[in-house]
Amino acid sequence: MFEQAMARIAGRFSRVEPRATARAYLLGLLSHAERKNCWHLAEQAGHARPGPMQRLLRCARWDADAVRDDIRAYAVEHLGAQGAVLIVDETGFVKKGRASAGVQRQYTGTAGRIENSQVGVFLAYATSRGRTLIDRRLYLPEQSWCSDPGRRQAAGIPETMQFQTKPRLAWEMIATALDAGVETPWVTGDEAYGQDPQLRAALEARGTGYVMAVACSTRVRINSGRTTMRADTVAERLPASAWQRHSAGNGAKGPRYYDWAWIHIGTDGHRHLLVRRNRTSGELAFYLCWSPAAVTLAELVRVAGVRWSVEECFQAAKGQVGLDHYQVRNWTSWHRHITLAMLALAFLTALAADAAPDRPIDPHHPARGSDPITLTVPEIRRLLVVALIPPAVTAARLLHWSTWRRRHQATARRSHYRQRSTDQLTG
Template identity: 30%
Template structure:
């Protein structure tokens, strides 16, 4: 936003910030929280402290802003909880989406920087990785929780610990209790924390980076949360009608465990056997290109195969302890122009779920790409120049607040469209 445009929304922002930072005991923290969010909203290529201070006019106190974001001892979880309460009601969230994004770095002094893979660059590179939790509906979404992934090289208890990186933990302000935890476990931790806030959404959506982890899916099932997650084509499963057979017990030794008589097949093999004729056309939302949709935009369209299967794999068999494997949805996208399926999902949604609804919910992950793009291109998500653990968490939390404010402003400008979007997805 330009300074002139910001004048028109200043009162809205002040009310939003007052609600968000109400838990701060100190007036100066409430003030600089609002100023920092306003700085993120102003036009400008860089959203680090110094260029933001230059654009903020009489509120452009660089030293105060730097102290607030890097050193001030406020708990970002309090802000995230208030953000989650507000956005859950406004959005009418029907799913939690989890994913991660990279923060590319030139040096190695920032907390948790390591050479690791990130989809942001599409390769292994020097970066931080943040795991995020989003509330989502077709018409809007908001990021409400974050974790900074700590690679094993930063964990003194790991056999892969790097002495130089471990030595930097103190300078980066990384709490002693923080160790290396897999990203899928960080996602479960964020979901648990959101539920302690009273934010309980019964569906989780994620890509194959999380869906491929059987422990993640089992964790969701233990929490009685439905899921629609991407998986790679190498996963194995039995057809839904398959049943285990228990060998006759001879009365000596350990009783035999029930086993399926046939070997499981890969999910790709199962879909290929069902054949192209099993694919059905589905249109699930309007895209961004001109077309003939309700808003003048092109409808997203493809062909999908949905099968009922029983996922196999060592972790699943161990969890069921020889009992019948649970029945799940296997969803595959098979465009008419492709010789084989191009994408796969596994879902615990009810067996009677219509194909169009199953596709729409599995595809809801597009909202997270929209959020990352807006936060990185317009709101300076990756522009934090500090090196501390606390500073990173403060910055991403306030970027999330700025993003939520933009979403609220958009919804307020077009409430009719929002109501129509909600009605069309029921």
């Protein structure tokens, strides 16, 4: 299956050298390498220097967007099933300095606070067979980057790239997937995307249903009237009979049960406010929902629950295939590394889907205690390290790379000391 996955993208590389390097890069992402940047991946591949890996990301001739298209088709082929959901979300990449494309001090959920970081907006594809990332956009802040030509040029940002909001980037990825023939009746996302009326309107224009999280202060129109009411006020006035218990999907400890209520809003018969209530704390969450045809409450709950699977994608991508291990500053290099990491994740997810039993497991009647769970992405990668990427690093090779790294670090240290001395003399 690995060779089949490589064959899908082989035509995107016009020369054999970058094609072979891309294969080694992917194997490195799947390996047990401590850090999955060019230095460590080159060492894992048996190269004498990181040059080939760095050229693959920086200046080799290949189209990362075309490979992205291959990843999307590969994911649909292996994971496709009825009721597929597209999920939009963002994740942060904490960075030092100010030279990396798009970096600035901004809030990132990765750190849980404002940090110097890059933010990537991603699109995930989720079905009953699995979930994986199928598209990506690097968010380019308006003031600190879009209005600074010198900074843009230094980071290799194309002149055609202008400021776009995160919901707009999300819509571009959704529209690209729909135009490519991805059959999905639903899109979901958190408040950052659900609060954007233009994104919701664009989905409705395409006839694609959505279940989008919104703030408690969101105003909705009740009973086709002219007056609007805050979502949390609507929830407070619901009778006890309006709440129903449903599972939002299986978590690590079993089904995730909440109390749910839905209220018809607006003049459209297929438009609802969905409210989720935590059965222990009473905490409320709100969703605006629209569908081109009538649906059940259970279906809206299912889609709302699927949104959390994008967090599993981020966790697997960062923990298993080095999505955030890159050490690049250039715009093109960022997109290329992220794309190859997405391919590695899609490959592992496809393996897990093909290895899963044909009969779904009933969470209410689990297997015997002696039966193992189905193969997971982390477990498959552990097996691949032994079967596909056998250790072939000799003591001499380890010493070579140790010397190379320390020489490179000595050069960098001298450069930093020289610059600091110059700054102190001129300050």
